[in-house]
Amino acid sequence: xxxxxxxxxxxxxxxxxxxxxxxxxxxxxxxxxxxxxxxxxxxxxxxxxxxxxxxxxxxxxxxxxxxxxxxxxxxxxxxxxxxxxxxxxxxxxxxxxxxxxxxxxxxxxxxxxxxxxxxxxxxxxxxxxxxxxxxxxxxxxxxxxxxxxxxxxxxxxxxxxxxxxxxxxxxxxxxxxxxxxxxxxxxxxxxxxxxxxxxxxxxxxxxxxxxxxxxxxxxxxxxxxxxxxxxxxxxxxxxxxxxxxxxxxxxxxxxxxxxxxxxxxxxxxxxxxxxxxxxxxxxxxxxxxxxxxxxxxxxxxxxxxxxxxxxxxxxxxxxxxxxxxxxxxxxxxxxxxxxxxxxxxxxxxxxxxxxxxxxxxxxxxxxxxxxxxxxxxxxxxxxxxxxxxxxxxxxxxxxxxxxxxxxxxxxxxxxxxxxxxxxxxxxxxxxxxxxxxxxxxxxxxxxxxxxxxxxxxxxx
Numbered sequence: 001x002x003x004x005x006x007x008x009x010x011x012x013x014x015x016x017x018x019x020x021x022x023x024x025x026x027x028x029x030x031x032x033x034x035x036x037x038x039x040x041x042x043x044x045x046x047x048x049x050x051x052x053x054x055x056x057x058x059x060x061x062x063x064x065x066x067x068x069x070x071x072x073x074x075x076x077x078x079x080x081x082x083x084x085x086x087x088x089x090x091x092x093x094x095x096x097x098x099x100x101x102x103x104x105x106x107x108x109x110x111x112x113x114x115x116x117x118x119x120x121x122x123x124x125x126x127x128x129x130x131x132x133x134x135x136x137x138x139x140x141x142x143x144x145x146x147x148x149x150x151x152x153x154x155x156x157x158x159x160x161x162x163x164x165x166x167x168x169x170x171x172x173x174x175x176x177x178x179x180x181x182x183x184x185x186x187x188x189x190x191x192x193x194x195x196x197x198x199x200x201x202x203x204x205x206x207x208x209x210x211x212x213x214x215x216x217x218x219x220x221x222x223x224x225x226x227x228x229x230x231x232x233x234x235x236x237x238x239x240x241x242x243x244x245x246x247x248x249x250x251x252x253x254x255x256x257x258x259x260x261x262x263x264x265x266x267x268x269x270x271x272x273x274x275x276x277x278x279x280x281x282x283x284x285x286x287x288x289x290x291x292x293x294x295x296x297x298x299x300x301x302x303x304x305x306x307x308x309x310x311x312x313x314x315x316x317x318x319x320x321x322x323x324x325x326x327x328x329x330x331x332x333x334x335x336x337x338x339x340x341x342x343x344x345x346x347x348x349x350x351x352x353x354x355x356x357x358x359x360x361x362x363x364x365x366x367x368x369x370x371x372x373x374x375x376x377x378x379x380x381x382x383x384x385x386x387x388x389x390x391x392x393x394x395x396x397x398x399x400x401x402x403x404x405x406x407x408x409x410x411x412x413x414x415x416x417x418x419x420x421x422x423x424x425x426x427x428x429x430x431x432x433x434x435x436x437x438x439x440x441x442x443x444x445x446x447x448x449x450x451x452x453x454x455x456x457x458x459x460x
């Protein structure tokens with residue numbers, strides 16, 4: 001297997017439609033249901049498509065495909081360790097050689113669209129949740145429906161947790177397949193909380209009180225990032241606004257982050273810096289990696305992050321020192337909804353080795369591979385049947401069960417629309433103004449930002 005890296009990183013839409021919540025309730029209605037899987041799907045039936053694929057693998061022996069990703073089998077994270085093992089198994093079974101080209105995750109979508117237009121596309125690419133509508137609308141991904149029809153019957157498709165939700169379809173077509181499900185929560189330094197003699201925070205006021213206890217001497221209570229290196233700020237802006245009862249977009253897709261809930265959310269974030277002094281003053285320049293590094297090096301007590309990063313955080317500070325907490329709200333009895341995202345794989349339009357690329361996607365969709373990713377990398381699976389693996393019922397997997405419980409209790413898809421990056425940029429620009437000018441009229445700032453975004457969206 002050849003691995004080549006052009007540039008290594010330093011180191012994831014449709015608006016939240018009302019049909020999502022009952023769908024999520026059905027998919028994640030109880031931990032027992034998700035762990036047991038769907039009784040209607042027998043193992044032999046689930047793996048029928050896999051068995052057929054295995055019988056055909058000799059046809060691809062000796063072929064090479066190019067895979068664009070932000071994760072490398074040569075990397076050190078637990079997710080990359082899982083990829084290394086999976087890549088070795090895939091090559092041994094199929095004879096297909098996979099060459100990795102690594103780019104920062106924030107650049108993948110833009111590079112993919114440009115490569116397809118130039119005819120220099122890879123054979124397969126990772127695609128972030130928030131990028132799927134943009135990349136699909138640009139015509140950069142090939143429809144997968146014909147492959148899916150041959151590989152999975154209608155009953156087998158029910159095994160996929162969120163693949164057939166509206167947020168992951170483009171004009172009713174499938175252009176990607178979900179590799180993992182990512183939920184978000186408030187990561188808290190449990191050892192700091194215990195030393196402070198405080199209970200886990202349930203409200204944003206609780207976050208402030210705990211943050212005040214631990215801030216000082218180069219340490220901060222609550223972290224968020226304002227730098228625009230990666231436009232993934234919805235991981236905290238969405239629960240901050242939606243958890244207060246507001247909406248970022250209305251049903252027509254127009255910006256609605258101008259109501260009282262959004263004003264209170266922006267004021268809270270500004271006050272964390274200027275009034276409560278529990279967040280760094282240079283937060284407007286901080287990246288996602290900056291806050292991650294601060295947490296892992298003992299400089300940050302709390303921040304919102306995804307389930308896919310839990311194992312790496314635990315490895316850095318010790319699992320015994322991390323407490324997962326439902327994202328707070330202003331109501332202690334009702335947590336903010338966790339945004340659901342994930343990474344997918346797609347075949348770029350015009351890919352020269354499309355059939356071999358689909359073989360690769362199928363491999364990563366296998367329940368046993370999904371279960372292995374859970375064991376090694378801590379990734380929530382994208383298929384129900386993966387949870388039949390005994391690992392999910394072990395004490396070691398208790399944190400995965402926690403994520404599933406929270407997802408069942410309160411979750412919604414992260415906004416993914418074709419103009420998601422422009423929406424995020426408008427919201428972050430407003431955040432910069434509010435933080436850099438603490439006496440700003442927040443409502444007026446948000447109205448200008450929303451109007452500016454709507455103008456841009458109408459032109460797309």
